[in-house]
Amino acid sequence: MPDSLPSDSVGLVTPQTLHFDEPLTLACGRTLKQWDLVVETYGTLNDRRSNAVLICHALSGHHHAAGYHSMDERKPGWWDACIGPGKPIDTNHFYVVSINNLGGCHGSTGPSSINPDTGEPYGPDFPVVTVRDWVDSQVVLADRLGIDCWAAVVGGSLGGMQALQWSISYPDRLRHAVVIASTPRLTAQNIAFNEVARRAITSDTDFHGGHYYKHNTLPRRGLMLARMVGHITYLSDASMGEKFGRELRDQAYQFGYDAEFQVESYLRYQGERFSETFDANTYLLMTRALDYFDPAYETDNDLVKAMAKAHCEFLVLSFSSDWRFTPARSEELVNAMIAARRRVSYAEIDAPWGHDAFLIPTPRYNAVFSAYMNRVAREVGA
Amino acid sequence: MRADLEIIQQWIRPGSHVLDLGCGDGTLLQYLQQEKQTTGFGLEINPDHITECMGKGVPVIEQNLDTQGLSNFDDDSFDTVLMTQALQAVQRPDIVLDEMMRLGREGIVTFPNFAHWRLRWYLMWRGRMPESETLPHRWYDTPNIHLCTFKDFEALCHQKNFRIRNRTVVDGEHQDRWLSRLWPNLLGQIAIYRITRGD
Numbered sequence: 001m002p003d004s005l006p007s008d009s010v011g012l013v014t015p016q017t018l019h020f021d022e023p024l025t026l027a028c029g030r031t032l033k034q035w036d037l038v039v040e041t042y043g044t045l046n047d048r049r050s051n052a053v054l055i056c057h058a059l060s061g062h063h064h065a066a067g068y069h070s071m072d073e074r075k076p077g078w079w080d081a082c083i084g085p086g087k088p089i090d091t092n093h094f095y096v097v098s099i100n101n102l103g104g105c106h107g108s109t110g111p112s113s114i115n116p117d118t119g120e121p122y123g124p125d126f127p128v129v130t131v132r133d134w135v136d137s138q139v140v141l142a143d144r145l146g147i148d149c150w151a152a153v154v155g156g157s158l159g160g161m162q163a164l165q166w167s168i169s170y171p172d173r174l175r176h177a178v179v180i181a182s183t184p185r186l187t188a189q190n191i192a193f194n195e196v197a198r199r200a201i202t203s204d205t206d207f208h209g210g211h212y213y214k215h216n217t218l219p220r221r222g223l224m225l226a227r228m229v230g231h232i233t234y235l236s237d238a239s240m241g242e243k244f245g246r247e248l249r250d251q252a253y254q255f256g257y258d259a260e261f262q263v264e265s266y267l268r269y270q271g272e273r274f275s276e277t278f279d280a281n282t283y284l285l286m287t288r289a290l291d292y293f294d295p296a297y298e299t300d301n302d303l304v305k306a307m308a309k310a311h312c313e314f315l316v317l318s319f320s321s322d323w324r325f326t327p328a329r330s331e332e333l334v335n336a337m338i339a340a341r342r343r344v345s346y347a348e349i350d351a352p353w354g355h356d357a358f359l360i361p362t363p364r365y366n367a368v369f370s371a372y373m374n375r376v377a378r379e380v381g382a
Numbered sequence: 383m384r385a386d387l388e389i390i391q392q393w394i395r396p397g398s399h400v401l402d403l404g405c406g407d408g409t410l411l412q413y414l415q416q417e418k419q420t421t422g423f424g425l426e427i428n429p430d431h432i433t434e435c436m437g438k439g440v441p442v443i444e445q446n447l448d449t450q451g452l453s454n455f456d457d458d459s460f461d462t463v464l465m466t467q468a469l470q471a472v473q474r475p476d477i478v479l480d481e482m483m484r485l486g487r488e489g490i491v492t493f494p495n496f497a498h499w500r501l502r503w504y505l506m507w508r509g510r511m512p513e514s515e516t517l518p519h520r521w522y523d524t525p526n527i528h529l530c531t532f533k534d535f536e537a538l539c540h541q542k543n544f545r546i547r548n549r550t551v552v553d554g555e556h557q558d559r560w561l562s563r564l565w566p567n568l569l570g571q572i573a574i575y576r577i578t579r580g581d
Contacts, residue, residue: 313441315436331454334443338423338443339456339459341399341421343441344423344441344443345432345435345436345440345441345443346442346443347429347432347436347442348444364433367429367433368429368432368436371433371434371436371437372436372437374437375436375439379439
């Protein structure tokens with residue numbers, strides 16, 4: 001809880017819910033007849049409407065990317081390090097739009113929302129949505145906001161995939177795509193980790209085939225395990241070693257199986273907290289969206305052909321210790337952009353925190369991100 | 383505009399696709415983008431230079447020629463491949479030259495001449511590794527690990543059957559002086575070569 005708001009914060013922010021009656025046809029063939037998106041905005045849209053930046057969130061993210069909802073809020077939005085006055089996405093220049101994606105559990109229409117056809121929560125009947133579907137919904141949002149062309153679409157991890165999809169699906173509706181700690185497609189190992197997470201959830205006896213709302217319960221154990229295994233893949237061996245080492249909670253071994261090492265109790269705490277606040281069906285949906293993402297699938301598995309559809313300019317960033325989406329995955333993407341003769345800049349940031357590094361400010365990350373975005377601001381007259 | 387860059391830009395056709403190996407702060411590529419409407423990329427490993435390129439709107443890729451090579455670029459994918467004042471700093475200049483000629487129709491290379499009379503004089507008179515304005519480092523911390531002379535470079539091009547289309551020899555201020563035209567390997571400090579594959 002801040003006593004006063006930091007000067008480089010966007011300050012107190014209020015999310016708003018936008019309702020859409022435009023039917024949205026999804027990749028799976030089903031249609032959402034009406035849907036809501038929750039958005040937060042920071043900064044001011046200029047007269048030419050040229051300074052809008054879309055923030056796309058990652059697996060467990062949401063619309064609250066920067067600032068505080070109240071003076072009682074313990075921590076600011078999830079990407080407050082990068083969004084605000086004087087920060088890389090400088091709200092003195094940009095009008096920033098941050099959303100909660102369809103299928104989410106923070107107010108946008110998702111599995112825990114009421115299905116208007118039945119009057120009950122969608123639960124497992126909520127359609128499996130894809131990155132492409134999200135981008136399609138974000139286009140409808142852009143139309144509503146009167147934004148013909150984003151100055152930039154920006155995201156880390158799964159958010160970076162959305163930025164990439166924007167560039168391919170709507171090449172003339174963004175000037176820049178910033179793709180951070182992301183990948184053009186998941187590897188078998190990535191999908192395997194997602195599968196472990198999903199099995200943990202679906203095999204929890206409280207899951208009830210996804211209808212746990214009806215049973216007035218939550219698959220807490222499953223979601224906790226899913227988060228624990230996921231969390232390990234977001235960190236690095238070195239950062240876990242630095243943070244916990246082999247430190248014990250008590251002085252000596254207890255010769256039992258309770259959480260004795262600090263890292264065990266940390267993971268349990270993270271898992272438990274997450275299982276109380278995040279929706280299990282949304283977790284299944286988000287991991288599946290990750291698995292399915294593969295823009296080259298529609299171009300004969302040729303990523304160069306997929307990238308050739310894009311018109312925007314790209315910034316791609318990776319982190320040295322990220323073993324979930326390694327720098328090699330970003331380089332694969334960059335090489336396809338080079339071969340397709342797209343304008344692309346790429347940097348590998350040296351950072352020890354694994355995949356989570358995209359959320360953590362470091363001098364070099366800040367420097368390249370700021371330099372790039374400041375130039376975008378100049379270009380769009382922000 | 384640095385004088386060597388002024389000379390180089392004359393050899394770039396408008397609208398060319400250009401790769402700059404070791405592009406520094408992106409000055410040349412920015413100039414070429416603006417004045418010659420070129421496309422393409424710079425490769426760089428210095429973090430500050432990469433940041434400067436991004437600030438200028440020069441597409442820059444963080445890539446190390448020594449450890450990563452250039453195998454991610456396709457054959458004949460550029461009109462011109464540039465390398466200014468970096469050839470002497472790579473692990474294998476011969477392989478980099480091969481790669482330049484694989485990727486580009488044309489290569490432009492600049493490097494300092496180790497046979498310049500001042501360096502010869504320095505070595506002969508003092509008996510120590512030469513240091514100069516163009517080569518300010520000491521022998522043990524210099525990034526310039528493969529210094530050569532104009533004659534060495536030309537011999538390598540000959541051996542590889544590369545054609546030298548143009549050569550401009552300049553002094554430390556990148557001025558083209560008539561004396562250095564007369565005895566380039568003795569009086570020239572920096573050479574700017576334009577090379578292509580031999581027929």
